[in-house]
Amino acid sequence: MxxxxxxxxxxxxxxxxxxxxxxxxxxxxxxxxxxxxxxxxxxxxxxxxxxxxxxxxxxxxxxxxxxxxxxxxxxxxxxxxxxxxxxxxxxxxxxxxxxxxxxxxxxxxxxxxxxxxxxxxxxxxxxxxxxxxxxxxxxxxxxxxxxxxxxxxxxxxxxxxxxxxxxxxxxxxxxxxxxxxxxxxxxxxxxxxxxxxxxxxxxxxxxxxxxxxxxxxxxxxxxxxxxxVGGTSWRERPARMISAHHASAALYLRRRYHRWYQWPVRAVGQVGLKAREHLELRAAR
Missing domain, CATH: 3.90.550.10 (Spore Coat Polysaccharide Biosynthesis Protein SpsA; Chain A)
Structure with missing residues (x-):
């Protein structure tokens, strides 16, 4: 260097x-x-x-x-x-x-x-x-x-x-x-x-x-x-990685579609992310 x-x-x-x-x-x-x-x-x-x-x-x-x-x-x-x-x-x-x-x-x-x-x-x-x-x-x-x-x-x-x-x-x-x-x-x-x-x-x-x-x-x-190489800090903690990813996705969704009339997008997106997080956490056990 x-x-x-x-x-x-x-x-x-x-x-x-x-x-x-x-x-x-x-x-x-x-x-x-x-x-x-x-x-x-x-x-x-x-x-x-x-x-x-x-x-x-x-x-x-x-x-x-x-x-x-x-x-x-x-x-x-x-x-x-x-x-x-x-x-x-x-x-x-x-x-x-x-x-x-x-x-x-x-x-x-x-x-x-x-x-x-x-x-x-x-x-x-x-x-x-x-x-x-x-x-x-x-x-x-x-x-x-x-x-x-x-x-x-x-x-x-x-x-x-x-x-x-x-x-x-x-x-x-x-x-x-x-x-x-x-x-x-x-x-x-x-x-x-x-x-x-x-x-x-x-x-x-x-x-x-x-x-x-x-x-x-x-x-x-x-x-x-x-x-x-990828993911060396998280290999022993996949559940934390999965939850962090979905929390950030939910935050981005709320900010991207923040207008009052976009509430259905936010609601459906939140439900979908929660369901996917649950499935991925189960698979990671």
Whole structure:
């Protein structure tokens, strides 16, 4: 990791009792950019032993809030006071491809209205995760929520995710996965960062929507490649993940359809989310 001169990018990594994946993240980050990079580790967990060992080995700074702030609020805390023009918010269970951060930065220079940029997120088997998505319409959102688990190829999920067989071409998206985001600090600060109301999940969708409303672009940059191992902090706590996901989905639904005459949408959506949460919790036992 380059530390010569003022940091051009601050990388904020929010962790919760991490394991060996955090070392892999920090090691791979060293080859992701030729520019000075500052790494800030926000530890939301109860045991910061691994976090501090990785920080010492890689010249990172550790921020310990003293409580689990959640993902978005943790990222906001890690970004606070940054002087670098660019911020990265990333999960700890990522392995950066060589030069991948530079690829994102070069795309950002070509697109001055890009407020957020996301790489191609690869699954461990090399397949492409659909990380660049459109904002969900009411029918797409409902169809995806109801059928994604039992009918993965349903038309609503396909339209919502724009599922890629390959990484595809550089393009604008409605929103980008918060697993790995390059953010123009000016844009991030203009919209007030992540909405702290979302503890986990949907904070990236909400941010992308607000950036778009403010006139910024969310840009998918598939020339940048990052491998996402996925879910290492939650593997032993699937019930908490499921409940957190549905709570955030319900919050997004209430805010997206907040007008008085949209109460039937809110009511039906809440019932559907509660039913799906119950089924997923039963399956996770």
């Amino acid at each position: 380059s530390t010569a001169g003022p940091a051009h990018v601050r990388v904020v990594c929010v962790v919760f009792n991490p394991g060996a994946e955090l070392k892999d993240f920090a090691v791979s980050l060293q080859g992701a950019s030729r520019l000075p990079v500052e790494l800030v580790l926000v530890d939301n967990g109860t045991d910061d032993t691994v976090t501090r060992a990785v920080a010492e080995a890689h010249g990172a700074r550790v921020l310990t809030p003293g409580a689990n702030l959640g993902y978005g609020s943790g990222a906001n805390a890690g970004a606070e006071g940054a002087d670098a023009p660019w911020l990265v918010v990333a999960n700890s269970d990522l392995v950066w491809g060589p030069g991948s951060l530079d690829d994102l930065l070069e795309a950002a220079e070509r697109h001055p209205r890009a407020g957020s940029l996301g790489p191609a997120l690869l699954n461990p088997d090399g397949t492409v995760y659909p990380s660049a998505r459109e904002l969900p319409s009411l029918t797409q959102g409902a169809g995806h929520a109801l059928f994604a688990r039992v009918w993965p190829s349903n038309p609503w999920t396909r339209a919502y995710q724009q599922r890629q067989q390959v990484a595809g071409a550089e393009r604008a998206a409605g929103w980008l996965s918060g697993a790995c985001l390059l953010l123009r600090r000016e844009a991030f600060e203009q919209v007030g960062g992540f909405d702290s109301s979302y503890f986990m999940f949907f904070e990236d969708l909400d941010l992308g929507e607000r950036l778009g409303q403010a006139g910024w672009e969310n840009l998918y940059v598939p020339s940048a490649r990052v491998t996402h």
